[in-house]
Amino acid sequence: MSEVLVVGGGIMGLWAALMAARAGMDVCLVEGRHIGAGASGGILGALMPHMPDKWNAKKQFQFDALVSLESDVAALEAETGLSAGYRRSGRIMPLAKPHLREIALRHEQDALQNWQAGDRRFFWHVRDELPSGSLGAEAAACGLVFDTLGGRLAPRQMLAVLRAALAQLPNVRIVEGAGVRAIHPGPGRAELDDGVDIAFGHCILAAGVGSFPLIDTLCGPLHEPSGTGVKGQAALLLADVDPQLPVIFTDGVYIVAHDDGHVAVGSTSENKYADPLSTDELLNELLLRAEMLVPTLRGAEVVERWAGIRPKSTGREPMVGRHPDHENLSVLTGGFKVSFGIAHRLARFVVDEIAGQPTIEVPESFLCRNHIAALREKHL
Ligand SMILES: Cc1cc2nc3c(=O)[nH]c(=O)nc-3n(C[C@H](O)[C@H](O)[C@H](O)COP(=O)(O)OP(=O)(O)OC[C@H]3O[C@@H](n4cnc5c(N)ncnc54)[C@H](O)[C@@H]3O)c2cc1C
Incomplete structure (x- = not known):
């Protein structure tokens, strides 16, 4: 050929x-x-499942992809002897309001029905406490969702x-x-x-x-x-956070603990921007929100500030x-x-x-x- x-x-x-x-x-x-x-x-590398409700072909495709990525990455790591920084660490989404908890409880049932791949099942648990790490009390006033499908890798x-x-x-x-x-x-x-x-x-x-x-x-x-392109900014911190910590996500803020002791915080979403690759005040605001969410990030050294352009089709x-x-x-x-x-x-x-x-x-x-x-x- x-x-x-x-x-x-x-x-x-x-x-x-x-x-x-x-x-x-x-x-x-x-x-x-x-x-x-x-x-x-x-620097982020969050692997974020769609919501388990209103199941459709797009959600099924992404589900199958997230499930199969684990073994595909493991095979490549074995072939090359390199690590992709992959971990199915799960994902935490704090629930700040009572109605969000009600919706999350419905999703728990949806996941039981839809998050199955052969013998493998993935769960969307509604919990009162974090399995590990420490969320700010206000953020998780009504508990949190911990799903076992999400994960992360280290993009580079x-x-x-x-x-x-x-x-x-x-x-x-x-x-x-x-x-x-x-x-x-x-x-x-x-x-x-x-x-x-x-x-x-x-x-x-x-x-x-x-x-x-x-x-x-x-x-x-x-x-x-x-x-078109949508700009995103993110930062990498050196923080004392367990690398096994699930990805934390709420309202556009992602906190991703990586194997090497770095924690990535993302991401802005900017449809208009003058400079595609610069970082600015928007990233500072994001970092403040991340600190409120996970107080142990306070005072952590910022080792990199990064911006990129996401490809978004019309x-x-x-x-x-x-x-x-x-x-x-x-x-x-x-x-x-x-x-x-x-x-x-x-x-x-x-x-x-x-x-x-x-x-x-x-x-x-x-x-x-x-x-x-x-x-x-x-x-x-
Ligand atoms: C701040 C931020 C955080 C993100 N976080 C996540 C996340 O947590 N999880 C996730 O899944 N995704 C995340 N994304 C999105 C993800 O990074 C992108 O969707 C993905 O990288 C797009 O990959 P790509 O290969 O399509 O494009 P790119 O990675 O942009 O690669 C395209 C390549 O093509 C090259 N190129 C362009 N034009 C030409 C040309 N004419 N000829 C030759 N080469 C050319 C470019 O130099 C570039 O290297 C994030 C993005 C940003 C900006």
Whole structure:
């Protein structure tokens, strides 16, 4: 089979390259800057399940992905001898108001019904106290939810594991430092910023937020872009917190304890921003909220402040699969806030589709062709 060109060296592109190479395809991954230069090179790595109520195809897909990630990561760690900092540590969501506790109790039942994978069951417990760690009393005035499905990984370590796995395969080459400025699916040719041309049999566009302008150009005129970027800021603290602490989440604040003694705090969500990569007062406010939630974070040294741009499709769902107008172009982007938990399954779908051997399904609303059809319909 002729070469598969993967554009983008983030979590999506690396998983795509790995799946394609394992399927026997020759792979060239082109990354405009360096592996992890985009949103994937961050510090948080929360693996956040959807609510267990109102079950649908999207929730089932994410559930299956979160369940399967554990063994997929373990296999890669064994192959490479590296750690991805993965732990199914669970997730805690404090309940500040009585009505939230009532809703949470209903969700406990929903999880019993929906959070099952073969013999494995995952739980959504409503509790009065924290299993470990210490939440501020006000935050958890009405108890807390502890779910056993959530978890975390260390994003940069995960990328390093994938990169090391790719390095073991003879049919993969990685080109860093030159972006793709134009894709010509007809002749199967990509033009790089430095003027070099790369021929491809199939192209997988996994360039995060950089995917959208390329998709739009290939669609012909669209009145609205296929997606946009949402800025997020986060910080890494050196704090005396048990690395086994579940991910703590409430009202946009994430606290993620990692294996190496660092605790990540995220994330702002900014639709408008002047500088995509700067950090500012919004991050300071977030850190204050995190300290109120977990008082042991008070006074912890901030070792890194970081910002990145999440790829969000206009249809708000991940955007995956064959482009409707180009047989030899597939899209793999739009993971927005949850890419780390689902990228391996989305990549699997895209590569299966190229090989013509489907093994998993994705929700209809994720399919690139449906995103583009919806954008075209809007303006009829
Ligand atoms: C503050 C913050 C916190 C987050 N927390 C979490 C979390 O806890 N859990 C979670 O699952 N997700 C989280 N996310 C979201 C997650 O980081 C993203 O959804 C994910 O990284 C997107 O991966 P990607 O591979 O699609 O894009 P990216 O990681 O952005 O990778 C795209 C790559 O393509 C390259 N590129 C762009 N254009 C071109 C081109 N033309 N040619 C070649 N290369 C190109 C870029 O340099 C980049 O390296 C967070 C994001 C932010 C900003």
